[in-house]
């Protein structure tokens with residue numbers, strides 16, 4: 001996985017087809033993730049989280065039970 | 077037992093606990109250290125795999141080749157009653173995707189973080205009322221019946237639209253469903269009864285426009301009355317027994333670890349983390365999550381073949397030193413969020429945001445509302461729920 005400490009643009013990607021709505025992401029990184037009211041599935045609020053939120057995002061990625069979240073280097 | 081005995085004798089599960097009632101059976105700890113993917117024997121003489129390491133269980137719970145469907149060949153059950161529970165219309169907890177996801181997603185929006193956060197004032201008010209009623213005019217009580225069970229029961233009744241006046245009834249049925257001592261026939265009768273109860277309740281809601289979960293399910297017109305009943309029963313049972321037992325057992329743990337209780341009283345900011353630590357340390361789903369292989373796979377270097385059952389001992393995983401330093405110690409200040417007390421993978425507990433909120437509120441109200449809280453009976457006399465699917469205590473006499 002990409003290290004959150006790296007000085008590059010990082011992008012968070014969520015796969016809603018895998019999400020089971022357990023809310024570990026919204027609980028552990030509320031600035032970056034939310035859940036929509038209709039289906040209860042993950043919504044990424046900040047696709048390019050600022051440095052201060054990267055560790056929380058890494059925790060959310062690791063804690064997601066359904067492996068629905070990924071951290072990617074932004075190639076653009 | 078000597079080491080030589082262990083290698084020839086297959087461990088019978090569930091194994092008994094050792095001297096400390098908070099610790100998992102010592103045989104599971106030994107398995108984790110020496111033989112983390114091992115063969116164990118069930119009540120009917122059949123043998124299955126037992127996983128005990130944190131990493132192996134995390135991996136296994138994300139592997140779709142392990143099925144949660146109790147009707148698939150090789151699925152492990154711990155008693156005839158459990159077999160009945162896991163095969164007779166058990167709703168989505170005993171199904172695989174895509175059917176599991178279809179049903180679970182009808183409920184996910186009810187348990188999202190935002191919605192549960194908005195329930196906090198109501199849950200806090202219920203907890204405070206229960207504390208007032210419990211303490212009025214007396215200085216001792218049974219925490220289990222006067223606080224720990226009523227709190228989550230009242231909350232899940234509110235969410236589901238089940239009348240709380242019926243709590244004696246559904247708690248009794250739920251006890252039968254979850255007791256290892258219940259026969260298959262007792263479980264069948266209790267389950268049919270509870271399903272009929274929810275079915276009638278749902279029918280009575282058809283012409284009203286209440287906001288509760290059962291009303292919403294019946295108005296969706298996508299589910300049969302049976303599907304609504306089994307889903308409602310799952311939520312009702314899972315929604316109160318678990319939190320109730322976690323509450324009593326957490327209070328008992330804090331009373332036995334006064335230094336930790338003191339830290340928690342001095343720094344309320346520790347409550348959230350303390351609840352994760354209690355979930356980890358106590359692991360009340362103590363007899364393993366059950367799965368069966370529908371294809372061959374390899375876990376922890378061991379080949380598991382299609383049709384072989386697997387028990388995932390999350391209580392052993394939550395004491396794995398590789399995942400949690402000094403894992404056998406209670407430390408309310410540690411980061412315990414990686415615990416597997418709610419499971420992992422697609423079946424990870426749907427109600428976990430609610431359980432967390434209820435536990436955080438219950439602990440706060442009890443330890444800060446009762447500064448002189450103490451046990452009212454010798455520790456040795458407390459009856460632990462060794463025989464139940466959900467671990468805990470049958471009663472907890474306290475004084476203040």
Ligand code: HEM
Pocket residue numbers: 144168169170180232310311314315316318319322360361365366416417418419420422423424425426427428430431
């Ligand atoms: C401290 C309290 C709780 C604990 C320790 C707990 C534990 C668990 C565990 C370990 C599982 C996974 C079972 C498996 O993978 O085989 C699970 C699933 C489930 N829990 Fe909880 N639970 C708790 C509270 C609740 C509450 C309050 C509710 C309901 C409101 C609830 C509803 C469910 C449901 C519906 C499932 C099935 C999810 C699925 O199969 O997708 N639980 N729980």
Ligand code: SF4
Pocket residue numbers: 014018019020021022023024025026035041042063064065066067068069
């Ligand atoms: S933690 Fe994973 S499964 Fe849970 S809501 Fe977030 S993305 Fe979905």
